[in-house]
Amino acid sequence: xxxxxxxxxxxxxxxxxxxxxxxxxxxxxxxxxxxxxxxxxxxxxxxxxxxxxxxxxxxxxxxxxxxxxxxxxxxxxxxxxxxxxxxxxxxxxxxxxxxxxxxxxxxxxxxxxxxxxxxxxxxxxxxxxxxxxxxxxxxxxxxxxxxxxxxxxxxxxxxxxxxxxxxxxxxxxxxxxxxxxxxxxxxxxxxxxxxxxxxxxxxxxxxx
Numbered sequence: 001x002x003x004x005x006x007x008x009x010x011x012x013x014x015x016x017x018x019x020x021x022x023x024x025x026x027x028x029x030x031x032x033x034x035x036x037x038x039x040x041x042x043x044x045x046x047x048x049x050x051x052x053x054x055x056x057x058x059x060x061x062x063x064x065x066x067x068x069x070x071x072x073x074x075x076x077x078x079x080x081x082x083x084x085x086x087x088x089x090x091x092x093x094x095x096x097x098x099x100x101x102x103x104x105x106x107x108x109x110x111x112x113x114x115x116x117x118x119x120x121x122x123x124x125x126x127x128x129x130x131x132x133x134x135x136x137x138x139x140x141x142x143x144x145x146x147x148x149x150x151x152x153x154x155x156x157x158x159x160x161x162x163x164x165x166x167x168x169x170x171x172x173x174x175x176x177x178x179x180x181x182x183x184x185x186x187x188x189x190x191x192x193x194x195x196x197x198x199x200x201x202x203x204x205x206x207x208x
Contacts, residue, residue: 064160065095071153130164
């Protein structure tokens with residue numbers, strides 16, 4: 001009887017040990033990796049951003065850049081062609097970069113790369129696009145053959161300049177507001193640390 005009870009006890013302990021080791025085993029089958037769920041769960045369409053001033057302005061910028069690029073591409077003959085090529089480069093680059101940023105912000109992809117200052121990146125893009133669109137539109141307005149495609153390209157180029165300029169103004173305000181909030185938070189944390197240190201010194205005079 002004792003041998004039987006000891007055998008049953010050993011079997012029970014072995015079974016419990018197997019269950020514990022199986023529960024803690026890193027090779028348990030899963031239907032979906034946790035990392036994949038967390039990554040895919042963060043990528044979603046941010047409707048609030050698309051309805052905001054920045055989302056609307058960025059969508060308008062993409063459309064104006066694309067229309068300007070299409071207009072300049074319809075020009076078959078030019079002499080000199082420097083202004084045409086310059087406007088073509090600016091409109092194409094603005095369309096690609098601004099379109100990429102629009103996708104990144106509207107899908108919340110920027111939250112997955114927090115070490116990049118996205119507000120400053122957006123500000124740099126809008127400021128550079130404002131200057132380049134204004135310069136290329138001015139050059140094309142001065143050096144053209146008054147064709148319909150050139151006039152349309154100049155018109156959409158100056159419209160894009162205005163929209164990018166407004167976006168730059170709002171981006172500067174957002175950047176300054178963010179820096180002000182960060183400095184205020186750092187100052188508040190510093191004051192709390194000093195207050196805590198002073199309270200500890202008063203509670204323990206031997207430290208002084």
